[in-house]
Amino acid sequence: MTGFPICRPRRLRQNATLRAMVRETEINPRDLIYPLFAIHGRGVKNPVPSLPGVYQLSIDNLVQEAGEVVAAGIPAVLLFGIPATKDEVGSGAYDPHGIVQEAVRALKKAYPELLIITDVCLCEYTSHGHCGLVDDGQVLNDPTLELIAKTALSHVEAGADIVAPSDMMDGRVGAIRKLLDANGFTQTPILAYSAKYASVFYGPFRDAAGSTPRFGDRRGYQMDPANSDEALREVELDLQEGADMVMVKPALPYLDIIRRVKDNFNVPLAAYQVSGEYAMLKSAAANGWLDEEQSVLEALTAIKRAGADLIITYYAKDVVKWLK
Numbered sequence: 001m002t003g004f005p006i007c008r009p010r011r012l013r014q015n016a017t018l019r020a021m022v023r024e025t026e027i028n029p030r031d032l033i034y035p036l037f038a039i040h041g042r043g044v045k046n047p048v049p050s051l052p053g054v055y056q057l058s059i060d061n062l063v064q065e066a067g068e069v070v071a072a073g074i075p076a077v078l079l080f081g082i083p084a085t086k087d088e089v090g091s092g093a094y095d096p097h098g099i100v101q102e103a104v105r106a107l108k109k110a111y112p113e114l115l116i117i118t119d120v121c122l123c124e125y126t127s128h129g130h131c132g133l134v135d136d137g138q139v140l141n142d143p144t145l146e147l148i149a150k151t152a153l154s155h156v157e158a159g160a161d162i163v164a165p166s167d168m169m170d171g172r173v174g175a176i177r178k179l180l181d182a183n184g185f186t187q188t189p190i191l192a193y194s195a196k197y198a199s200v201f202y203g204p205f206r207d208a209a210g211s212t213p214r215f216g217d218r219r220g221y222q223m224d225p226a227n228s229d230e231a232l233r234e235v236e237l238d239l240q241e242g243a244d245m246v247m248v249k250p251a252l253p254y255l256d257i258i259r260r261v262k263d264n265f266n267v268p269l270a271a272y273q274v275s276g277e278y279a280m281l282k283s284a285a286a287n288g289w290l291d292e293e294q295s296v297l298e299a300l301t302a303i304k305r306a307g308a309d310l311i312i313t314y315y316a317k318d319v320v321k322w323l324k
């Protein structure tokens with residue numbers, strides 16, 4: 001190769017057909033996961049101010065929403081719950097008739113083919129808003145494991161297809177795997193939030209889920225945004241404990257992490273385009289500062305190009321529309 005003028009990269013950019021032929025990355029509806037928020041009641045559809053277009057839905061409305069997801073060809077939802085009451089030990093999280101458990105039953109009954117992934121955590125259910133048991137201002141690791149595993153089991157017993165622990169306690173994947181296996185659920189996959197950073201971009205989600213910690217922050221269990229090697233250690237541990245799929249979260253500010261995980265491990269990798277990423281794009285679009293469709297598709301293409309196989313996004317339904 002002798003370089004320019006023999007080599008001209010623009011030759012392959014001459015027209016849309018040619019560009020499409022050599023395109024390396026594509027967003028596919030079957031790679032998308034849509035988050036849903038279940039709340040008690042009937043006919044409830046509470047808008048989340050910091051997440052325009054996202055609602056807390058009572059189960060009747062949730063089922064209707066799931067119908068749209070199925071119709072769009074999106075294969076999976078990620079389910080969160082807003083309980084009626086909270087307590088110190090997050091008992092709503094593992095209540096067999098808790099909000100997520102009941103929502104799973106209703107969704108599974110209405111749409112058996114829709115994959116239901118449940119977020120497994122205590123923070124929506126604890127009065128202090130932390131992801132584990134708290135004693136003397138400390139989030140306890142080992143005593144939390146039992147409750148996290150119990151939560152996952154209750155989701156699976158209700159019909160959840162995949163469980164996704166997001167609490168970031170050490171050893172939680174192993175604890176879940178052990179309890180699921182002991183109860184005969186050896187075939188239920190675990191999608192581990194492995195590299196989950198202590199990110200300010202979760203702000204709008206905490207409005208949606210009512211899970212802002214009452215004191216302190218999550219830096220004692222979620223990862224330091226400054227770290228990258230540590231993400232590989234987290235993924236490795238989760239895989240050793242039996243994770244089937246791993247996750248990097250958030251997505252766009254962490255493309256380097258997505259790429260490193262993809263290069264180092266041959267397992268399905270999910271990336272979570274989190275609430276703050278959605279809110280940034282939404283607000284810029286609402287101001288007319290960015291074209292929403294193009295900016296979202298570019299961001300999601302970048303997340304896939306970095307190495308994500310699956311993308312969890314509040315934009316999933318819009319994306320399918322735009323791709324048509």
Ligand code: PBG
Pocket residue numbers: 119121123131166167201202203204205206211218273274275276
């Ligand atoms: C629960 C959980 C959080 C998110 C997903 N699962 C919040 C947190 O860790 O504070 C964030 C999702 C988003 O911002 O869209 N632990």
